[in-house]
Amino acid sequence: FKRITTKSSSKDELDQMANTFNNMMDLLEENYKKQEQFVSDASHELKTPLTVIESYANMLKRWGMKRPDILEEAVESIHSESIRMKTLTEQMLVLAKDDSQLDLHIQPTDINTLCIETGRSLQQAFQRTIHVKPSPHPIQVSSDEQKLKQLLYILLDNAIKYSEESIELTVSTSAENMCLITITDQGIGIPKEDLAHVYERFFRVDKARNRETGGSGLGLAIAAKIIKAHQGTIHIDSEEGKGTIVQVHLPIYFS
Numbered sequence: 324f325k326r327i328t329t330k331s332s333s334k335d336e337l338d339q340m341a342n343t344f345n346n347m348m349d350l351l352e353e354n355y356k357k358q359e360q361f362v363s364d365a366s367h368e369l370k371t372p373l374t375v376i377e378s379y380a381n382m383l384k385r386w387g388m389k390r391p392d393i394l395e396e397a398v399e400s401i402h403s404e405s406i407r408m409k410t411l412t413e414q415m416l417v418l419a420k421d422d423s424q425l426d427l428h429i430q431p432t433d434i435n436t437l438c439i440e441t442g443r444s445l446q447q448a449f450q451r452t453i454h455v456k457p458s459p460h461p462i463q464v465s466s467d468e469q470k471l472k473q474l475l476y477i478l479l480d481n482a483i484k485y486s487e488e489s490i491e492l493t494v495s496t497s498a499e500n501m502c503l504i505t506i507t508d509q510g511i512g513i514p515k516e517d518l519a520h521v522y523e524r525f526f527r528v529d530k531a532r533n534r535e536t537g538g539s540g541l542g543l544a545i546a547a548k549i550i551k552a553h554q555g556t557i558h559i560d561s562e563e564g565k566g567t568i569v570q571v572h573l574p575i576y577f578s
C-alpha cells in the first residue's frame with residue numbers, strides 16, 4: 324500500500340490528487356486488514372469443532388465398536404460439533420454478502436404479530452419466560468419477514484444466553500415516529516469498554532464463557548447488517564451485573 328508524495332514546489336492540484344489517492348489507499352488498506360482478520364478468525368473458529376470431530380473419529384476408529392460408552396459419546400459430540408460448524412458457515416455466508424446481495428423480499432409486516440409469534444416459539448424452545456408487550460395499536464414496517472425474524476431470534480437468543488431471569492420484548496412507537504422494539508434482560512450485562520465492539524465480527528466479551536454458551540460472536544454483526552438493510556438503527560445500553568437493554572428503531576410503513 325504505497326502512498327504518493329509530491330514536492331512542495333508542485334501545484335495545488337497535484338497535491339489534491341495525491342491526497343485523494345492516499346485517502347483511497349488508506350481505505351483499501353483498512354478493508355484489506357479487516358478481510359485478513361475475518362479469514363484468520365473464521366479459520367480459527369472452524370478449527371475448534373473440526374479438531375473435536377477429528378479426535379472423536381480417531382477414537383471411534385480405534386475402540387468404537389468394542390466400547391459402547393465411547394461410541395455414544397463420540398456420536399453425540401460429532402453431531403453437536405457438526406451443527407456448530409454448519410451454523411458458523413451459514414452465519415459467515417450472510418456476512419460475506421454485501422448489503423445489495425442480501426436479497427430482501429420487502430412487504431408490509433405486522434410487527435406485533437411477528438414479535439408475539441417469535442417470542443412464543445423461543446419461549447417453548449428454551450423453556451424461558453419471555454413477556455411480549457405488543458403496542459396498543461397495530462404497527463407495520465416494510466421488511467423482509469424472514470430477516471426480521473432472524474433479527475429477533477438473535478437478540479432474544481442473546482438475552483436467553485446471558486441472563487437467567489425473565490425477558491421482556493416490547494413494541495412501541497418512538498418520538499421520531501419510528502417503530503421501536505425493545506428487548507430487556509436482567510443478566511450479566513456488558514462491560515462499558517466492550518459496548519462499542521459487540522457489533523464486530525467474532526467479538527465476544529469473554530471467549531471462555533462463550534464457548535460454553537455456544538456463542539460465536541457473529542450474532543450482533545448479522546443483526547446490525549439486517550437492521551442497516553432496513554434503514555433502521557440499533558442501540559445497546561448495558562450495565563455489568565444488572566442487565567442489557569437493546570433498542571431497535573425501524574421505519575414505519577404507512578399505507
Ligand code: ADP
Nearest residue numbers: 481482485512527528538539540541542543567
Ligand atoms: P454471540 O454469538 O457470542 O452471542 P453476538 O455477536 O451476538 O455473539 O454478541 C457479541 C458479544 O456481546 C457476546 O459474546 C456477549 O459477550 C455480548 N452480549 C451480547 N448480548 C448480550 C446480552 N444480552 N447480555 C450480555 N452480553 C451480551
